[in-house]
Amino acid sequence: MLKRPMAAVALAAALALGAAACGGTTKNSSGNDDGAAATSDRKADPNAPIKKNLKIAFLPKQVNNPYETIVDKAGIGAAAEYGGTAKEVGPSDASASSQISYLNTLIQQRQDAILIAANDPNAVCGPLKQAMSRKIAVVSYDSDAAKECRDVFINQASSEEIGRSEIKVMSDMLGGKGQIAILSATANATNQNTWIKFMKDELKKPEYAGLKLVKVAYGDDDDQKSFQQTQGLMQAYPDLKGIIAPTTVGIAAAARYISASKYKGKVEVSGLGTPNQMRKFVKDGTVQKFELWNPGDLGYLASYAAAALASGQITGAQGEKFKAGRLGERTIGADGEVILGPPTVFDKNNIDNFHF
Amino acid sequence: MAPEDVKRSPRQLAGRLLRWDVIVIALLLVVFRAGATTTSDFATSDNLSFAFGDLSEIALIALPMTLLVVAGEVDLSVASVLGMSSALFGSLWDAGWPIESIIPLLVVVGAVAGLVNGLLVTRLGLPSLAVTIGTLTLYRGLAYVVLGTKAVAEFPQNYADLATKTIPGTPIPYPFALFIVAAVVTAIVLHATGAGRAIFAIGAQEEAAFFAGIRVKRIKLLLFVLSGVVAAFAGAIYTLRYGSARADNGLGMELAVIAAVLLGGVDFDGGRGTLAGVIAGVLLIGLLRNLLMLRDVATEIQSIVTGLLLIVSVLTPRIIAGVREARRHPRGSISASSQ
Amino acid sequence: MATTTVTKDTAPADTKGGRRLVDTVLRARELSILAALIVLVVVTTAVNSSFLSEQGVKDIFLNASILALLAVGQTMVVITRNIDLSVGSVVGLVAFASGKFVLGHDRNVLLVLILGMAIGAVCGLVNGVLVSFFRVPALVVTLGTLYVIQGLDYYWAHGQQINAADVPDSLLELGSGGVGGIPYLPMITVVVMLAVGYYLRSFPSGREFYAIGSNPDAARLAGLPIRRRILTAYACSGILAGLAGVLWLARFGTVVADAAHGWELRVVAAVVVGGVAIVGGLGTVYGAALGALLLTTIGSVLVVLKVNSFWQDAIAGLLLLLAISVDRLLGLRVTRALRRRNVRHGA
Numbered sequence A: 001m002l003k004r005p006m007a008a009v010a011l012a013a014a015l016a017l018g019a020a021a022c023g024g025t026t027k028n029s030s031g032n033d034d035g036a037a038a039t040s041d042r043k044a045d046p047n048a049p050i051k052k053n054l055k056i057a058f059l060p061k062q063v064n065n066p067y068e069t070i071v072d073k074a075g076i077g078a079a080a081e082y083g084g085t086a087k088e089v090g091p092s093d094a095s096a097s098s099q100i101s102y103l104n105t106l107i108q109q110r111q112d113a114i115l116i117a118a119n120d121p122n123a124v125c126g127p128l129k130q131a132m133s134r135k136i137a138v139v140s141y142d143s144d145a146a147k148e149c150r151d152v153f154i155n156q157a158s159s160e161e162i163g164r165s166e167i168k169v170m171s172d173m174l175g176g177k178g179q180i181a182i183l184s185a186t187a188n189a190t191n192q193n194t195w196i197k198f199m200k201d202e203l204k205k206p207e208y209a210g211l212k213l214v215k216v217a218y219g220d221d222d223d224q225k226s227f228q229q230t231q232g233l234m235q236a237y238p239d240l241k242g243i244i245a246p247t248t249v250g251i252a253a254a255a256r257y258i259s260a261s262k263y264k265g266k267v268e269v270s271g272l273g274t275p276n277q278m279r280k281f282v283k284d285g286t287v288q289k290f291e292l293w294n295p296g297d298l299g300y301l302a303s304y305a306a307a308a309l310a311s312g313q314i315t316g317a318q319g320e321k322f323k324a325g326r327l328g329e330r331t332i333g334a335d336g337e338v339i340l341g342p343p344t345v346f347d348k349n350n351i352d353n354f355h356f
Numbered sequence B: 001m002a003p004e005d006v007k008r009s010p011r012q013l014a015g016r017l018l019r020w021d022v023i024v025i026a027l028l029l030v031v032f033r034a035g036a037t038t039t040s041d042f043a044t045s046d047n048l049s050f051a052f053g054d055l056s057e058i059a060l061i062a063l064p065m066t067l068l069v070v071a072g073e074v075d076l077s078v079a080s081v082l083g084m085s086s087a088l089f090g091s092l093w094d095a096g097w098p099i100e101s102i103i104p105l106l107v108v109v110g111a112v113a114g115l116v117n118g119l120l121v122t123r124l125g126l127p128s129l130a131v132t133i134g135t136l137t138l139y140r141g142l143a144y145v146v147l148g149t150k151a152v153a154e155f156p157q158n159y160a161d162l163a164t165k166t167i168p169g170t171p172i173p174y175p176f177a178l179f180i181v182a183a184v185v186t187a188i189v190l191h192a193t194g195a196g197r198a199i200f201a202i203g204a205q206e207e208a209a210f211f212a213g214i215r216v217k218r219i220k221l222l223l224f225v226l227s228g229v230v231a232a233f234a235g236a237i238y239t240l241r242y243g244s245a246r247a248d249n250g251l252g253m254e255l256a257v258i259a260a261v262l263l264g265g266v267d268f269d270g271g272r273g274t275l276a277g278v279i280a281g282v283l284l285i286g287l288l289r290n291l292l293m294l295r296d297v298a299t300e301i302q303s304i305v306t307g308l309l310l311i312v313s314v315l316t317p318r319i320i321a322g323v324r325e326a327r328r329h330p331r332g333s334i335s336a337s338s339q
Numbered sequence C: 001m002a003t004t005t006v007t008k009d010t011a012p013a014d015t016k017g018g019r020r021l022v023d024t025v026l027r028a029r030e031l032s033i034l035a036a037l038i039v040l041v042v043v044t045t046a047v048n049s050s051f052l053s054e055q056g057v058k059d060i061f062l063n064a065s066i067l068a069l070l071a072v073g074q075t076m077v078v079i080t081r082n083i084d085l086s087v088g089s090v091v092g093l094v095a096f097a098s099g100k101f102v103l104g105h106d107r108n109v110l111l112v113l114i115l116g117m118a119i120g121a122v123c124g125l126v127n128g129v130l131v132s133f134f135r136v137p138a139l140v141v142t143l144g145t146l147y148v149i150q151g152l153d154y155y156w157a158h159g160q161q162i163n164a165a166d167v168p169d170s171l172l173e174l175g176s177g178g179v180g181g182i183p184y185l186p187m188i189t190v191v192v193m194l195a196v197g198y199y200l201r202s203f204p205s206g207r208e209f210y211a212i213g214s215n216p217d218a219a220r221l222a223g224l225p226i227r228r229r230i231l232t233a234y235a236c237s238g239i240l241a242g243l244a245g246v247l248w249l250a251r252f253g254t255v256v257a258d259a260a261h262g263w264e265l266r267v268v269a270a271v272v273v274g275g276v277a278i279v280g281g282l283g284t285v286y287g288a289a290l291g292a293l294l295l296t297t298i299g300s301v302l303v304v305l306k307v308n309s310f311w312q313d314a315i316a317g318l319l320l321l322l323a324i325s326v327d328r329l330l331g332l333r334v335t336r337a338l339r340r341r342n343v344r345h346g347a
Helices: A003-022 A066-081 A096-108 A125-133 A159-174 A190-203 A223-236 A248-259 A275-283 A295-310 B004-017 B020-038 B045-070 B078-094 B099-122 B128-147 B157-164 B174-192 B194-204 B206-211 B216-242 B253-263 B275-294 B299-328 C012-047 C054-078 C087-102 C109-132 C138-157 C169-176 C184-202 C204-214 C216-221 C226-252 C263-273 C285-304 C311-344
Strands: A055-059 A085-088 A113-116 A137-141 A152-155 A178-184 A211-218 A240-245 A268-271 A290-292 A321-323 A329-331 A337-339 A344-346
Touching: A055 A066, A055 A096, A055 A295, A066 A085, A066 A295, A096 A113, A096 A125, A096 B045, A096 B216, A096 B275, A113 A125, A113 A295, A125 A137, A137 A295, A152 A295, A159 A178, A159 A190, A159 A211, A159 A240, A159 A268, A159 A290, A178 A190, A178 A223, A178 A248, A190 A211, A211 A223, A223 A240, A223 A248, A223 C054, A223 C226, A223 C285, A240 A248, A248 A268, A248 A275, A268 A290, A275 A290, A275 A344, A295 A321, B020 B275, B020 B299, B045 B078, B045 B174, B045 B194, B045 B216, B045 B253, B045 B275, B078 B099, B078 B128, B078 B216, B078 B253, B099 B128, B099 B216, B128 C263, B128 C311, B157 B174, B157 B216, B174 B194, B174 B275, B194 B206, B194 B216, B206 B216, B253 B275, B253 B299, B253 C138, B275 B299, B299 C138, C012 C285, C012 C311, C054 C087, C054 C184, C054 C226, C054 C263, C054 C285, C087 C109, C087 C138, C087 C226, C087 C263, C109 C138, C109 C169, C109 C226, C169 C184, C169 C226, C184 C204, C184 C226, C184 C285, C204 C216, C204 C226, C216 C226, C263 C285, C263 C311, C285 C311
Parallel strands: A055 A085, A055 A113, A113 A137, A137 A152, A152 A337, A178 A211, A178 A240, A240 A268
Antiparallel strands: A290 A344, A321 A329
16 A cells, blocks of 8 residues: 555656656746736826825734834824824734735725835735735835835835944944954844845955954844854854844844853944843943934834825835925935935933933 | 433434534634624625635645544644745755746655654654654754745746636635645545544554554554645645745644644544534634734734634533533443543 | 553562663663763864853853753643643743833842742643643643733733843842852752652652553542642643743843743753653653753754754754654663563563
8 A cells, every 4th residue: 555655756756857857937937927016107296185094004024023013103103193094913923924914904904005014025025016906005114025016115224324334333343353243133134134235245345354244143033042142153253352233132132141241341232222222231331332213203204105105195206205294305215215314323422312 | 222212312413513513613604604794805705815825725734634633643743844845945946946846846855754754653653742843843944954044936927826816706716726625535535435434443542443454554654644745735835825935934834733623623632523624623713813804803812712712622522521421420420531 | 642651660579670670761861861962062162162161151051941940840741641832922921921010110039930930820720720620632722822821922012022121130130140150040940850850759649640641541540639630730830931931031131022932842842852751651850951951052052063053953853853762762672671570570
């Protein structure tokens, strides 16, 4: 009785090899998906008022992430300003497939706009395109989706500026010399990967010749894992002088480990963090400087952008402008990107002025 | 069996209706009706096609899982096989392999994965719970080794369409249609063939089955291989449906599959259960989640509801059996262990 | 599901010899993990001497403490032929609950610990009642409670976060401080492990746990208070999970809703690698704790050796399979030896 299944397996294997010999659909042979990206035959009407009672929804990477919560809350508050209703929905695990279930639901509920921080830039593309084809405005924020799947991307700060300034800050603290490592979030996160790309590029410049990037570690935005990755980094690279953690979870964990260990004061920790989390470590000297922007502003801006799209004020093309409440007028840049502003550098002199 | 027979009739009917799988089917209909009447977007073709699509992989994997649980075993590694299959898919695709070669290879890999489980359980006599927890970790680890944390996208449109589009005119996506066909076949095998009876026998009393001439080890081995094959194929479907091959695809899905099987009234100790119940269980979990999401119920509540449903699903048959036992054997007499 | 395992009590005519043989085998099992651990550490230190520095050693033990604590609790449950999959969620819930409790106030550390253990006890009792009184399969019950507790935790936490800055220093000191160079966390774990291990081994009621797991029908016929023991096992598992939750807060300071998410499988893996048979009746808490230590150390070793940490899961899985295969083969050998002895003595 075992012979039959074994024969089937052998047959399947033979088929596979045979198909390989005869060629087939490969990455290079198949045309790329030309899909119905809803190119707007809408025209932008900058003078159109923001529609009343817009329904918008925020879909963060995961709902348990405190940073995302601040962003989304501000966005929901902004919606109240312009007479719309907003809600936050999302998965409790930062996975792409969970976001898709929510996207489907939001499409069913016929939202006017969907705002998403994508866990995976490509996986969410299908449903997003569907949404766009149903005239739902799609805005990505924090972590971009593939650009043909969304109308506008609200970037918290210029990715290039974030990446390069991280290196500059670290270099200033280390006097331009030493081994450094990067502690990132998940390995697929669009935002972190873009910043890291610019960091690596910046390191190629001659003034940073004394700095050496020895490792990029991934803490998966999980506190415990980030903590252990930091431990591991210090053990694997005992001459490590600096850790850049461009994620609020990572920097908090790294700072906590370093401040309770013998490396306190000997290893610089920097990156992107929230003042509330980092206050203790700035005061005790573990962290000299770190950066961020106001996550509330990010949500606020994204909310207004969504409203502008849904009301026909903009279509996401370069050069269009829209008004974003108290943040003033904003212009859309290349590839539908809107930048919030330059990052703020926090240190012990100004950290007490901020409470988020 | 004398005069009580006549009196038993209405009781028999009640007994038959009080089986958990019947209750689940009833619950499913109730939920569907409730959804259709209260939420306008629920019973639309669009929404249902999403709901069914989302369920496809869990539903497919639940079929061999049912057979395994009825036989008294369990396979917790299915989600990791799915992930490994997805990772392999992405990695080979990225390297330029033709898709027509990749998919059969994935099936073979799934068979091997199931074979490992099966051999460890049948040849070494290891408990399947422990073995599959080990292979769950191992296969997921291998998925990461193969693809790392990359995500591979851009699969050919015609194949992706096969995984996402519905049969024209119905809200049934192709993968779900595949599930329906497979479910019918599995139901026939389980409930109407000698093989199915053998599986029940193995689950009920393995030693007796062995002495009755049933080739216990061979059947169990085949079931594990089947589980691996289906999980790997589901991995291919998953990858095409989401358009993204990742090593962490399907993370945690094994619990959802087991929950669906258990919800469908299959006895975890083996030897009892119906496939209709499992199908109802799968649909119930899927549609309930869909309905709750449409009504903006928080994810956390969905989780709590699933957990409670699970507990109730196993508690109820016990309570019913206990009540029946108590009625049949009033206190003081020796009652056989009601398991 | 599987065939019966070795029971601790053998043929009456040869109790001493049989028990000695079984004991030797079991001790060999724990020693083998210890040996594997030592080999691992030696090899790694040879490559990178800072691995065994004071900081390095402290880190290893600190990391393993929480997992080992959970492993001890899980052992009590597993040897009765049950399982507790809800431990991960309980740790998360308690960590967050304790965090909220201490937020902004300077609470007594002992009070926080008691609160955490109380919450854990309640969760454990729910599991225990469902398993022991209603005789529902443990896998199902604890899977259900996993979902429920996790849902409750996420619902309550919903995007909130406890920051280290808000946790009183006394609690944080518990997590990273120590006395005489030995950190508190491993000390607590060792004390608990010794206490539970002693109870299970040297008290008649403790040994009943093994009897129940090894042959439930025989245990029932022998009149053992099965329900009470299983209830106790789950209550202990819950209490220890609660303790672990508070220690989690103390160690990491930052807690979000999904703390310890997915740890239940890790705990079961540690326990099985440590020689506790999943069908019950066999294994010690010492082995389980060593198993936890081994699995945690592998993680650190891989990072230090600069091996791709993706191999970690694969290696852990292989170890698990190896452990249960070896256990099985050992068990068969012991059964054969005992049978031979019985034949010899005409029993």
